[in-house]
Structures are given as C-alpha cells and as structure tokens.
Amino acid sequence: MDRGRPVDAELPPPDPWRVKVVEPVPFPTRAERQAALRRAGWNLFRLPASKVTVDLLTDSGVSAMSAAQWSGLMRGEEAYAGSASFDRFEAAVREVTGFPEVLPTHQGRGAEKVLFEVLARPGSVVPGNTHFDTTRAHIEHAGALALDLPAPEAGDLASAFPFKGNLDVRALERALSRAGAARAPLVLVTMTNNTAGGHPVSLGNLREVRSACDRFGVPLFLDAARFAENAWLARERDPALRGRTIREIARTYFDLADGCTCSAKKDALVNAGGFLAFRDRALAEKARRVLVLHEGFPTYGGLAARDLEAIAVGLREALDERHLAHRVGQVHRLGEALESAGVPCVRPFGGHAVFVDAGTFLPHLSPFQFPGQALGCALYLEAGVRGVEVGSLMFGAPNGTDSRPRPELLRLAIPRRVYNASHLDYVAHAFRRLAARREAIAGLRILEAGDVLRHFTARLAPLRPADAARVRGDWLSLPPIDPHAANGRHRAARSISRFRLRR
Numbered sequence: 001m002d003r004g005r006p007v008d009a010e011l012p013p014p015d016p017w018r019v020k021v022v023e024p025v026p027f028p029t030r031a032e033r034q035a036a037l038r039r040a041g042w043n044l045f046r047l048p049a050s051k052v053t054v055d056l057l058t059d060s061g062v063s064a065m066s067a068a069q070w071s072g073l074m075r076g077e078e079a080y081a082g083s084a085s086f087d088r089f090e091a092a093v094r095e096v097t098g099f100p101e102v103l104p105t106h107q108g109r110g111a112e113k114v115l116f117e118v119l120a121r122p123g124s125v126v127p128g129n130t131h132f133d134t135t136r137a138h139i140e141h142a143g144a145l146a147l148d149l150p151a152p153e154a155g156d157l158a159s160a161f162p163f164k165g166n167l168d169v170r171a172l173e174r175a176l177s178r179a180g181a182a183r184a185p186l187v188l189v190t191m192t193n194n195t196a197g198g199h200p201v202s203l204g205n206l207r208e209v210r211s212a213c214d215r216f217g218v219p220l221f222l223d224a225a226r227f228a229e230n231a232w233l234a235r236e237r238d239p240a241l242r243g244r245t246i247r248e249i250a251r252t253y254f255d256l257a258d259g260c261t262c263s264a265k266k267d268a269l270v271n272a273g274g275f276l277a278f279r280d281r282a283l284a285e286k287a288r289r290v291l292v293l294h295e296g297f298p299t300y301g302g303l304a305a306r307d308l309e310a311i312a313v314g315l316r317e318a319l320d321e322r323h324l325a326h327r328v329g330q331v332h333r334l335g336e337a338l339e340s341a342g343v344p345c346v347r348p349f350g351g352h353a354v355f356v357d358a359g360t361f362l363p364h365l366s367p368f369q370f371p372g373q374a375l376g377c378a379l380y381l382e383a384g385v386r387g388v389e390v391g392s393l394m395f396g397a398p399n400g401t402d403s404r405p406r407p408e409l410l411r412l413a414i415p416r417r418v419y420n421a422s423h424l425d426y427v428a429h430a431f432r433r434l435a436a437r438r439e440a441i442a443g444l445r446i447l448e449a450g451d452v453l454r455h456f457t458a459r460l461a462p463l464r465p466a467d468a469a470r471v472r473g474d475w476l477s478l479p480p481i482d483p484h485a486a487n488g489r490h491r492a493a494r495s496i497s498r499f500r501l502r503r
Helices: 030-039 067-075 084-097 108-119 133-141 169-183 203-216 227-237 246-255 281-294 305-317 321-340 371-383 421-435
Strands: 101-105 125-128 145-148 187-190 220-223 259-263 274-278 353-357 388-390 409-413 444-448 459-462
Touching: 030 371, 067 305, 084 101, 084 246, 084 274, 084 305, 101 108, 101 281, 108 133, 108 259, 108 274, 108 281, 125 169, 133 145, 169 203, 187 203, 203 220, 203 246, 227 246, 227 321, 274 281, 321 353, 321 421, 371 388, 371 409, 371 421, 371 444
Parallel strands: 125 145, 125 187, 187 220, 220 259
Antiparallel strands: 101 274, 259 274, 353 409, 388 409, 444 459
16 A cells, blocks of 8 residues: 555655745844844744744644645635535535534634633633643633643653553543533543644544543543644554554544544644534534634634635645655654754654753753743754744743643744755754753743733743852742843843742
C-alpha cells in the first residue's frame, strides 16, 4: 500500500506540492530586532510579522492554501442565509466526522464559547487530557473548573512513550465519581494534545474514556483541531492500525464521541474558520440559539461563504497521506536537527511542533524567571525566529496561587505548506549558536498583565543579574521598570506589586 511515499522508495521524497506564489521573507537587522522586541515589551505576540524571518509562533491560520481552495473562494455564494456554500461545507464536515448537526464558527474559540455557554455552569467540572489556553479560559469564564488529567507518562519529557496525549482514565473515573453527571457536563479530549508536546491520543485510550463516560452518563467531546495529524501519528505508533487509511482511522475516533469543536485553522488548512458538531439534535438546537447571539446566522456562523468553501476543500486535503507524511516529517526533521545541536526536546516528536525543553536548556533560570519566554526572546534576537512559550507565563495563575509544577517549554509550531528544509535548517543553526552561550540568556519579569490569557498581551522586561537573585515565588520586591527606557535602566514607573508569580 502506498502510504504517501513516492513509488520508487529508493528516491528521497520530494515536497508533495509545487510553489505557485511566493512572498518575500523579511530579514531585519539585529538592531531592528532588538528595537522591535523592546517596543513589544519582550512579548513575541506583540511583534509585527514584518520583523520576523521564520515565524513558528503558531500553526493556526497560517497555512498556505491550495489551488483547489483558492478556486473555492471564487465559488462562494455570499448569501446571509441558506447559502449553497454552507451546504457544501456541511456535507464535508459530515463526510469526515459523521456528526449530523454542524454549526460553523469564526474559529475554534468561537465553537468553545458556544459549547461551554450551553453546557458549563458555575461549579461544574470539565475533565480533559490537557486543556489548552483558550479552552481553559472559556471553561473558567463559565465558572467551571478545567480539570487536566494527562497520562502519567506525559510527565517524562524525554521518554519514548508513544501516546503522551492520552487521558488518565483512572483519574477520570475518580473525578466523575466525585462530581457525578450533574456537575460534569462533558469530558473533552484534545487530539493531538497540544500542551503535552503535540502528542497523539491512542484509539485504545479513547475507547476507555468512552466507556468511563458511558458508565457515568457524561457526554464525550473532542477538540479535533488536529484530527488528521492524530490519526497519522496513531497509525505510525500503533501496529493494530497498520494497513488502514487515515480517513478510516480519523472516522473511528469521531465515532466514539458525541460531538466536537474544531479550529479549521489547523488541520483544515484555512486562514479563518471552525465548527461545532453534535450527534444530539436537541443539544444542537440549544447551541444554534447561542450561535446566533455570538457568531451569526447558523448557515454562516461569522464566516464569509468563501471561507466555508475553503474549509470544505481543506478538510478533505487534510487527510491526504502524502501531505501528512511531509507535514509530520518536517516536524521530525527539525526536532532531530535541534537534538543534534544539543537542544533538549520533548520526545517523541509530535505532529505540529517541536517543543524545546527550555527549563533544561536554561538551568540557571527558575520558573519565576520564565525560561520559555526568555529562550524565545533570545532566539528572536539571534535570528529573527519567533516561537511561543508554553509554561509559567501561559499557564501560571495571575495571582500566584497555582502551585502545580509545569514543564517550561518553547514551542516551535510549523505552518503547513509554508516553509521548506532550508528554513528549518536556519532555525537549527540559530539554536546551535545559542547553545554555545546559553548561560548569558537572562530571565524576565512581568511589568503588566491581564487576568485572562495574559501571555497574549503582557509586557515584560529582562532581569539584571543582581535582580535575578532576588526573584522569589512571592510578591516581587524589585523596583519598577520603564518598558520604554532606551537601555532597560530601572526608572520610576507603574507599580507591579499586584502581580504574583506562580510558586
């Protein structure tokens, strides 16, 4: 069976697409990068893309669309209600997932907003393998508890365990027993598990989760943003799935669930859009009423019809095995190059990103100094490469009450069909240079931050060596910093005493 490889296996596999349109890559000077980072408050989300050479901040909404998708844009029927574009979108979602009730949304967090407004209540508990940032924010905004129950093996970043995205079923059973169906409105399994290194959920694990949900009368939903990558990795790592197509494997996962949220900006290869899908018609009708309030009419859901057309094409292209072999292969290529340069990474490599173990790479920085963010800023200064921190800045509680230890990671998410091997080699070379002088990378402190999703908008500043020794997991007693100071000198500025770092 041809599993996405060239017919002649002795030849190296070429990229499974040809370049048709090109976009110039920016090459800002080091001085320009330094100025941009200072203006951004050492927050990589605040950097203008025009100052980034290789952008690995996210794989969401940054894919290159295919010729078939661009053709679909021209086919879009821009009717407020009843567009034929919605019919084609709905048919594609039903074909891939098997869910009969389909609601379009402007992106994945739109689907999360609707789902948790319908199901979650103050005091309820939503268990999952590991909730990502926006998912957690929507659950907590509804007054519920986002309960992470990752597989125990996920805690060993370097182990070869193949399914670190799994949910701890025994812990789930204990949680459901305590909460009961009245307080647990759903279980949400994210696949792949973004927070746990982009690792897949095994089919066997999802079957056990389904069984537990059935025993306690709790519906099971999937966060299916990376459903195709999960299916590919599952087949690569589970001998029982060998010989099955990716489309068949993905559908088997969906068949175990009662519904899903999906950011189409990931595996569906589009720049905007998502959806919410259900088996239960009554629940879908409740969601449609909320959808009208927040997203738009149920046949467009905050999207232009042309976006619905692109999703319909992209969902099918996501299951193309040549595409997946190349896409996951790029992640593994970068991971292997980084490890050969002495950079510790989460193992095995996942499906959409390489996760650098910043805590191990920068042992001189404590979690209170945000090693993942510090490494990300150093990488940008070195080569104009942008990643994203997944650690104490992203998940630490703003009031410092979160005492759970977390890995301190820098995620390098690879956009689909955008970069080639030379770009990834460039990133690896930048890390080789950083590795030679990692001890000089300084920690960071927060100047200002919001209470929700603070990593998107926070402003930070580098710590001086004298200050680094005074950082504690308590109120910071350092003098405030002017983020606009020309050389980072300490000046009188707004107080930061209201910010507490996670213990």
